[in-house]
Each structure stands twice: as structure tokens, then as C-alpha cells.
Amino acid sequence: MMDPKPSSRRELLKGAALAVGTVAAGASVSKIAFAQTPASGPATAPPSYAANEAPMVAASDDVIAYGVRSHYVTSKRIPALGRPSPDDFGLEFHVATPLQDSVGTIQASSLHYAATTKGSFIPDIDPARHTLMIDGLVGRPRIFTMADLKRFPSVTQFHFIECAGNNHSAADRTVQESHGLTSNAEWTGVLLSTLLEECGLQHEATWFVAEGAEEVKGASTMPINKAMTDVIVAYGMNGEPLRPQQGFPVRLIVPGFEGIFNTKWLRHIKAVDQYQLNMNDFGHLQRSPVNAALGYQIGPKSVITYPSGGQKLPEPGWYEITGLAWSGGGAVRKVEVSTDDGRSWKDAKLKGTPHPMAHTRFGYMWNWDGGEHVILSRTTDAIGQVQPTREEVAKALGVPYTPKFRVPGTNNTIMPWRIARDGSVTNGLA
Ligand SMILES: Nc1nc2c(c(=O)[nH]1)N[C@H]1C(S)=C(S)[C@@H](COP(=O)(O)O)O[C@H]1N2
Ligand SMILES: [Mo]
Numbered sequence: 001m002m003d004p005k006p007s008s009r010r011e012l013l014k015g016a017a018l019a020v021g022t023v024a025a026g027a028s029v030s031k032i033a034f035a036q037t038p039a040s041g042p043a044t045a046p047p048s049y050a051a052n053e054a055p056m057v058a059a060s061d062d063v064i065a066y067g068v069r070s071h072y073v074t075s076k077r078i079p080a081l082g083r084p085s086p087d088d089f090g091l092e093f094h095v096a097t098p099l100q101d102s103v104g105t106i107q108a109s110s111l112h113y114a115a116t117t118k119g120s121f122i123p124d125i126d127p128a129r130h131t132l133m134i135d136g137l138v139g140r141p142r143i144f145t146m147a148d149l150k151r152f153p154s155v156t157q158f159h160f161i162e163c164a165g166n167n168h169s170a171a172d173r174t175v176q177e178s179h180g181l182t183s184n185a186e187w188t189g190v191l192l193s194t195l196l197e198e199c200g201l202q203h204e205a206t207w208f209v210a211e212g213a214e215e216v217k218g219a220s221t222m223p224i225n226k227a228m229t230d231v232i233v234a235y236g237m238n239g240e241p242l243r244p245q246q247g248f249p250v251r252l253i254v255p256g257f258e259g260i261f262n263t264k265w266l267r268h269i270k271a272v273d274q275y276q277l278n279m280n281d282f283g284h285l286q287r288s289p290v291n292a293a294l295g296y297q298i299g300p301k302s303v304i305t306y307p308s309g310g311q312k313l314p315e316p317g318w319y320e321i322t323g324l325a326w327s328g329g330g331a332v333r334k335v336e337v338s339t340d341d342g343r344s345w346k347d348a349k350l351k352g353t354p355h356p357m358a359h360t361r362f363g364y365m366w367n368w369d370g371g372e373h374v375i376l377s378r379t380t381d382a383i384g385q386v387q388p389t390r391e392e393v394a395k396a397l398g399v400p401y402t403p404k405f406r407v408p409g410t411n412n413t414i415m416p417w418r419i420a421r422d423g424s425v426t427n428g429l430a
Helices: 006-014 061-065 175-179 192-198 289-294 390-397
Strands: 093-096 114-116 131-136 142-145 155-162 182-191 207-212 220-223 232-237 251-253 266-272 301-306 317-326 332-338 349-351 360-368 373-381 417-419 425-427
Touching: 131 192, 155 232, 155 251, 175 301, 182 192, 182 317, 192 232, 192 266, 301 332, 301 373, 317 332, 317 373, 332 349, 332 360, 360 373
Parallel strands: 131 266
Antiparallel strands: 093 114, 131 142, 155 182, 182 232, 207 220, 207 266, 232 251, 301 317, 317 360, 332 373, 349 360, 373 417, 417 425
16 A cells, blocks of 8 residues: 655645646545535545556456456445345346446446346347347238348437336335336447338237247237337447347347336347237236336436435535436436425436436535435426326325335335435435
8 A cells, every 4th residue: 555645745735736637536626526525624635646656557368358447446236125136946136236336327238237027047149140030910021130130220329227126115225226227328229110111010010029039038018109119129238239138139128118128139029919918917017008008108217326325425515416317208307406305496407418218317516514404306307297206106096195105016206315414324215
């Protein structure tokens, strides 16, 4: 370890040091506090490296070929709360993304949440042997190779996926446990509408069934309208091929629909004129053609990722409250933040351009006074839907509201985080 260099560091800060690239992370050199690096005097600041002091490491072949993150960065996925993954029967597999550590809007592919409904094993598919068959109510049924798919015009879009099991409750300690079954990525592929037109989709087709390659097929029935709107047959993710857990070599992206519809290891699409029951219709969700026609839409939903459960504000002062907002109804239009448990709301700043059915990061500068606070976020989407409270959901369902009320099915209600006087952050539902 290097020696602390408080004197040289103080000098650095005293001088016109802003232009110097060696100012340590954590050194507060301006009046405006940065997120997670609040104003702190030299007494609490970490020792900074002197020039040429940081150890140098030779890059291994692996580092040269593909790259690895800093060994100081240890953020990782964990099994979703109450869902050992894989479980004793090897059936369940739900690993949650570390949202508390996320910055920006894209999840690193290695940290994208992963869910399989019926098995912890995943297909190991040779892309040279993989095909996608499109048949049913089409004039020209076809079998596409991966090479065929890549000859069609491609689209590249940001979209989130969220598992219907992403249901926050009083038991969750961190935002990874409460909201970690959603992730956002850049997806590249060919529009399903392009392929269906190529195959001569017939007018009688009202639904389509998508099947994956594994034993239980992960099949779902979806409205043909959705297929003709924005569904992507995706082979690319964040600038490289899909990862095996994300459906390599090809999957469906069904923007804004519950995660289960985003069929991975996609091998078959059939155009049909009736809703077809599949494995996915049993147990996991209550399913009906009426619900399906309405679209199984996620959200609007948002959550504060900093400060969130398990984190701690070191001292009173300025912080950026930041988090993610998304909706199956379209782009995020607005995010509001409350620091007084919903008595008053302030507009947060949206970072970058909100994309339809994609995570959008928001930020709100807040001067914490050292008192107890419950902080909330709430989003409004492009079609005017507002993220509800738990009380509002209970009322809409016609059930009496109690603090123990558990939102059934997809839960897009407002998430509270409680900040105690010592700066520690805990679940506001607990
Ligand atoms: N073929 C297949 N597709 C599947 C599944 C599956 O088990 N098999 N799981 C679904 C579920 S429940 C979800 S939430 C999403 C998760 O996508 P991800 O693992 O890329 O995050 O994939 C869906 N697609
Ligand atoms: Mo899921």
C-alpha cells in the first residue's frame, strides 16, 4: 500500500490544481458536491497517489483479447430474494442485477439479470446449426439461418426487460433484491414484421406463438399487432452477440411486455388465428386472451438506486438522488422525487434522451439536513400513465389497504427508502 500523503494532497488542493489529472476520486475540489463523493475536508479524504505511484500491471493475454474489469470493482449478480438459483430441483433460476451500483442506463451484459422459467440449464447452441422457422398462417413458410437473418435490414434499439416476478416488498434489503429483475440493453436484430412480410403473413393471423430451443420451449402466444409494431428478432446485445444466458444466438425482444414473452434461443414462430395455451400459461401467471390483447404491459415504474437500502450517507450535505424509470407504455416523460414521504414532489432531471420502453436515468440534487427522511420517486410516461402508490392499487383492486398489502402480479408501485439520522438507508416498506 502507498503512504498517505496528506501534506502533498493539501498543497494540491490549495493550488490551481483543477486542471491537473491526478486529483484523487473523493477529493472535493469544487463547491458543487458530486454524487457519492460528498464534500469532505482533507481529514476524511483518502490518501491520493503521487505521480507514478500507482502499481503497474502487465496485461495478460485474456486482458488483451477481451478485457476484464478492475479487481477493485466487485459488483455482482445474486439470486433473487427467496429464489435460490438454481433451486433443489434445478428448475428455478432468477439472478438479479446489482442496480445499487449501476450508473447510466445500460446494464453491462455480464450483469444483465437472467431468468429461466423451467430450468437452470441453458442450451449451448452452435450458431452455424441454428435455424428459425416461420410457418402457420403465412403464404411462404421459411427456415432462416443466422446468416439469412443478418441479410435483412437491422434495427438497433434500447429496451428494458423486466420479469413479472420483480415484486418489491418489505422483505427486500437492497434495490438489487427489490428491483434487480429488470435490465436495459442495446439490442440489434431484424424486426419480426420484416420477416413476417417476407413470409407473406396472411390476414387471418391474429396471434403468433414463439418457441425457444430448450425442452420446455419457453413458448408464448402474443398478438400479431405487437409483432407488426416493434418486436425484434435480436442477435446483438451491447455491441456483441447475445450471451448464452440471454438467448444466444437469437431471441425475441418484445418491448414493454413482461419478461416472459422475450423468448430466448428462438427457433420457431407460428402465425395462428387463436390464442394457444403453452407451458408459460401454467402456474407462472394468470393468462387469458383478453389480458393478452391488452398487452401485458409493464409499468410505469421507477426506483431510486442511490441512496438505496444498505447504503449510507456519510454526512449531511449535497447528494444526487438518482435512479431509473421505465414504462411499457412508451418513453418516460417525467420523474418526480419526494424527500418528505410524498407530501411534496420536485421534478428530477432526466439524463440523456428517454427512449420508448427503455430505462431512463434521473437525478435530483438534494441537501440532506441530517434528519430522518423517506425518499420516493414517481414517473409519468409518454401516454400520461402515472406510477401508482400501493394504496391506489389496493383501491383499484377493490381490496382493503393495510401496510401488509402485497401487490399481486406485476408491481409497479412507488418504492420508499428510509434515511435515518446516522445516514443509513433501509426499506421504507419494512
Ligand atoms: N426460451 C426461453 N425464453 C425465456 C425464458 C425461458 O425460460 N426460456 N425465460 C423468460 C423469462 S421468465 C424472462 S423474465 C426473460 C428474462 O430475460 P433475460 O434472462 O435475458 O434477462 O426471458 C424469458 N424468455
Ligand atoms: Mo420472468
